[in-house]
Amino acid sequence: MPVQCSNCVQRRAVLKRPKTGHSLCKDCFFWAFEEEIHQTIVSAGLFNRGETVAIGASGGKDSTVLAHVMKVLNERYDYDLNLLLLSVDEGITGYRDDSLETVKRNQQQYELPLKIVSYEELYGWTMDAIVKKVGLKNNCTFCGVFRRQALDRGAMMLKVDKICTGHNADDVAETVLMNVLRGDIARLRRCTSISTASDGEGAIPRCKPLKYAYEKEIVLYAYFKKLDYFSTECIYSPNAYRGHARAFLKDLESIRPSSIIDVIHSGETLSIKEGVKMPVQGTCSRCGYISSQALCKSCVLLEGLNRGLPKLGIGKHHRLHGKILAQEPLTEQEEKKLKAVDF
Amino acid sequence: MKCKEGTAVLIIRVNDAFCRSCFKEYFIHKFRAMLGKNRVIFPQEKVLLAVSGGTASCSMLSQVQEGLSREAPKKLRFVPGIIYIDDGGACGRSAEERQRSNALLKSIFTETGFTYFIVSLEQVFSLPTSVLVPGTSDPDPSNPSYKQAVDQYIKEKQTLTEENVASAVAQLNIEDSAYSPEHKLALERLFSSMKTLTAKEDMLQTLRSHLILHIARENGYSKVMMGDSCSRLAVKLLSNIALGRGAALASDTGFSDPRYGDVVIVRPMRDYSSKEIAFYSRMFNVPSVFISGLDTKTHDKASIQRLTESFVTNLQFDFPSTVSTIYRTSEKLHTVMPPQSQTAEPASKCLLCLCTLDTKVGRLYLICLFFHFSELYFRLPSHQDLKTLLCYSCRLTIKDMVSLRKAQNSWVQSLRVLHSSNSFWYVVDDMASQQCPAVSHVMSYKTVFFHLFL
Numbered sequence: 001m002p003v004q005c006s007n008c009v010q011r012r013a014v015l016k017r018p019k020t021g022h023s024l025c026k027d028c029f030f031w032a033f034e035e036e037i038h039q040t041i042v043s044a045g046l047f048n049r050g051e052t053v054a055i056g057a058s059g060g061k062d063s064t065v066l067a068h069v070m071k072v073l074n075e076r077y078d079y080d081l082n083l084l085l086l087s088v089d090e091g092i093t094g095y096r097d098d099s100l101e102t103v104k105r106n107q108q109q110y111e112l113p114l115k116i117v118s119y120e121e122l123y124g125w126t127m128d129a130i131v132k133k134v135g136l137k138n139n140c141t142f143c144g145v146f147r148r149q150a151l152d153r154g155a156m157m158l159k160v161d162k163i164c165t166g167h168n169a170d171d172v173a174e175t176v177l178m179n180v181l182r183g184d185i186a187r188l189r190r191c192t193s194i195s196t197a198s199d200g201e202g203a204i205p206r207c208k209p210l211k212y213a214y215e216k217e218i219v220l221y222a223y224f225k226k227l228d229y230f231s232t233e234c235i236y237s238p239n240a241y242r243g244h245a246r247a248f249l250k251d252l253e254s255i256r257p258s259s260i261i262d263v264i265h266s267g268e269t270l271s272i273k274e275g276v277k278m279p280v281q282g283t284c285s286r287c288g289y290i291s292s293q294a295l296c297k298s299c300v301l302l303e304g305l306n307r308g309l310p311k312l313g314i315g316k317h318h319r320l321h322g323k324i325l326a327q328e329p330l331t332e333q334e335e336k337k338l339k340a341v342d343f
Numbered sequence: 344m345k346c347k348e349g350t351a352v353l354i355i356r357v358n359d360a361f362c363r364s365c366f367k368e369y370f371i372h373k374f375r376a377m378l379g380k381n382r383v384i385f386p387q388e389k390v391l392l393a394v395s396g397g398t399a400s401c402s403m404l405s406q407v408q409e410g411l412s413r414e415a416p417k418k419l420r421f422v423p424g425i426i427y428i429d430d431g432g433a434c435g436r437s438a439e440e441r442q443r444s445n446a447l448l449k450s451i452f453t454e455t456g457f458t459y460f461i462v463s464l465e466q467v468f469s470l471p472t473s474v475l476v477p478g479t480s481d482p483d484p485s486n487p488s489y490k491q492a493v494d495q496y497i498k499e500k501q502t503l504t505e506e507n508v509a510s511a512v513a514q515l516n517i518e519d520s521a522y523s524p525e526h527k528l529a530l531e532r533l534f535s536s537m538k539t540l541t542a543k544e545d546m547l548q549t550l551r552s553h554l555i556l557h558i559a560r561e562n563g564y565s566k567v568m569m570g571d572s573c574s575r576l577a578v579k580l581l582s583n584i585a586l587g588r589g590a591a592l593a594s595d596t597g598f599s600d601p602r603y604g605d606v607v608i609v610r611p612m613r614d615y616s617s618k619e620i621a622f623y624s625r626m627f628n629v630p631s632v633f634i635s636g637l638d639t640k641t642h643d644k645a646s647i648q649r650l651t652e653s654f655v656t657n658l659q660f661d662f663p664s665t666v667s668t669i670y671r672t673s674e675k676l677h678t679v680m681p682p683q684s685q686t687a688e689p690a691s692k693c694l695l696c697l698c699t700l701d702t703k704v705g706r707l708y709l710i711c712l713f714f715h716f717s718e719l720y721f722r723l724p725s726h727q728d729l730k731t732l733l734c735y736s737c738r739l740t741i742k743d744m745v746s747l748r749k750a751q752n753s754w755v756q757s758l759r760v761l762h763s764s765n766s767f768w769y770v771v772d773d774m775a776s777q778q779c780p781a782v783s784h785v786m787s788y789k790t791v792f793f794h795l796f797l
Contacts, residue, residue, distance in 0.1 A: 176584065177581070177584070180580070180581065180584060180669060180672055181658070181665060181668065181669065182668065183668040183669070183671055183672045185672065185675050188672075244654075244658060248650075248651075248654045251643075251644055251650050251654075252585050252647060252650065254644065255539070255541065255644055255646065255647055255650060256539065256541060256647060256739075258739065259585050259586075259647070261587075262584075262585060262586060262587035262735075262736070262739065263584055263585055263587075265587045265589060265701075265735055266583070266584040266585075266586075266587055266588060266589025266590075266592070267584070267589060268589065269589040269590040269701045269735075270584075270589040270590065270592050270676055271590075271593075271676065271677060272675055272676060272677070273593075273675055273676065273677040276675045
């Protein structure tokens with residue numbers, strides 16, 4: 001006997017919702033999914049009327065669904081937002097160039113203006129070249145740091161008020177777990193906020209409207225709505241530390257589906273003792289970007305790459321900042337430590 | 344490595360080699376340093392040692408024995424008692440097995456010469472409601488600080504004749520392993536009504552701590568020592584995050600746990616990795632009894648706690664600093680205390696775990712979303728009253744208990760059961776007479792729990 005939809009009871013159920021286990025028909029599922037995102041946006045007060053918002057689009061399922069849902073909700077509830085797509089080209093052959101084609105198609109489908117910024121033009125290095133120098137273990141650090149700055153630079157070029165990214169519930173939960181495993185207290189405190197603090201000058205605030213949406217539901221939504229997205233994962237990702245946290249999270253989800261939200265809830269409610277050393281926000285003395293050290297991370301990483309010392313950005317190196325700023329050559333011992341390991 | 348004389352017999356962490364006597368010294372020193380640094384145990388205080396029979400708690404027991412037997416200035420200065428909770432009823436062990444392990448433990452305890460209590464978990468059903476109300480911690484201004492207390496004690500010692508610690512043994516040792524069959528049945532039904540092992544383990548933990556708390560209160564013990572090791576606590580931290588207990592992380596895994604008010608839980612073994620404890624108990628023949636628990640011999644994905652344990656152990660293999668990093672992270676957390684003001688009400692606590700409720704406005708929309716949408720589709724009586732009494736993770740545990748079919752049973756049936764029995768759940772009758780904030784919700788609370796027994 002076919003199961004009826006739990007909500008409307010009229011239509012036949014076509015899927016079982018991963019978050020709650022309810023059987024739903026297509027329309028009720030779409031409605032539930034979109035409603036939850038709408039509630040997230042409204043109760044967190046993410047947007048104000050008349051703002052220009054850049055959607056970080058990579059061509060993958062999260063950003064495609066985000067673009068689609070933002071467009072739908074913008075019209076349905078009259079947010080009065082000016083939406084546009086912003087994409088970053090890291091220069092990974094076989095992955096990024098294909099996904100960029102998808103973004104270009106998205107631009108036509110949703111009729112939103114598109115801007116692409118690339119690592120090549122901003123930094124002079126593509127990810128492929130970086131991996132050749134650094135190896136397979138620490139390359140995600142480079143990609144992440146560069147991408148963040150690239151997004152901000154692109155947004156400043158477009159003069160937008162806010163950036164929104166397609167980080168979903170699984171991403172935030174993985175980040176919480178990863179930060180606990182790595183002992184990163186500063187990030188642990190900040191990673192569950194739905195939007196970054198805007199301090200007025202410089203940084204453009206960014207938010208995560210999909211913060212409470214499960215990855216599985218995003219996939220289901222994209223599948224049933226027949227959205228066009230690119231579904232291969234980055235070719236360098238299997239060796240990342242995040243993979244361990246992800247495997248753990250997936251197992252947790254199989255035991256108890258609500259664990260993902262539980263982890264996020266724990267991350268939101270935990271509090272740090274006073275007196276624990278926290279980084280203070282300042283600006284980079286070389287490029288003017290926001291930073292907690294004298295030199296921002298991407299300047300340090302770039303310096304390392306340009307000098308042939310790829311390990312410069314990995315690990316602790318505060319004492320070397322002064323030397324780098326003053327353009328002094330590093331001693332031989334320091335150079336030896338920072339060179340890439342032969343493999 | 345340390346004395347550079349003896350041959351090393353074991354390696355701790357990555358490259359610390361110890362000879363036998365240095366290791367013993369290191370182990371003992373760590374215990375005393377932990378107690379001394381934190382300064383929460385006052386002289387002549389009564390401290391209850393919670394022993395589960397496993398190596399960690401038995402090592403703790405032997406450390407305490409060791410500490411109490413040293414020469415005067417360095418002697419540990421408190422009065423210990425031992426408590427062991429027999430949870431065979433919840434774990435499904437037979438009566439003969441339980442008798443056997445109880446006897447083994449009894450012999451270990453009598454050898455130490457301390458007062459001991461062997462209590463079975465079924466006793467939890469005859470506890471008074473006061474267990475769920477946190478006692479007030481003593482803000483008595485005349486209470487001396489730690490240093491003053493120690494000085495005073497030393498002065499007194501010099502004038503009076505030394506009291507023999509062994510005289511404390513003359514007190515009766517309680518072995519209360521008898522339990523009534525209806526309690527046994529109630530316990531079994533309680534645990535079989537929970538579908539997932541995760542919820543069972545959580546509930547077992549809660550019941551155990553309530554029982555320990557009660558025994559401690561009744562017999563005048565103001566501190567309880569738990570034998571959680573570093574590795575165990577790292578696993579506990581991660582699994583608590585997965586269970587949604589972020590707000591209480593610091594008290595669940597920190598050195599001292601003040602949530603019960605008058606009884607403080609301390610964890611002196613939290614600096615020892617399981618490896619160190621295992622080596623010590625092997626090399627120095629610490630007597631311990633292996634007692635199978637709820638999650639013995641279960642596969643990796645049986646419960647969240649079990650999964651976390653295997654995850655951390657595997658990760659530790661590739662990244663040897665995992666456990667210590669997690670431990671350091673837990674040290675930097677603290678429990679959220681809502682702002683204290685004279686006129687405001689004391690913050691409401693969760694009914695089961697006695698932590699401050701973490702579901703206030705601000706996070707509320709998230710909780711609302713989740714429960715609201717699930718109820719929207721199911722049109723159930725929403726047990727709204729019960730939910731407001733519990734913190735986020737206790738709600739999840741209870742949610743596991745109340746299965747769909749049972750929740751739809753009629754009100755009338757449950758009332759009939761209510762009248763025919765005295766009190767299944769220890770929170771029931773006395774609640775109305777106590778100063779408990781949940782008085783108005785007693786009726787619906789009772790009814791929900793009785794669904795279990797229908």
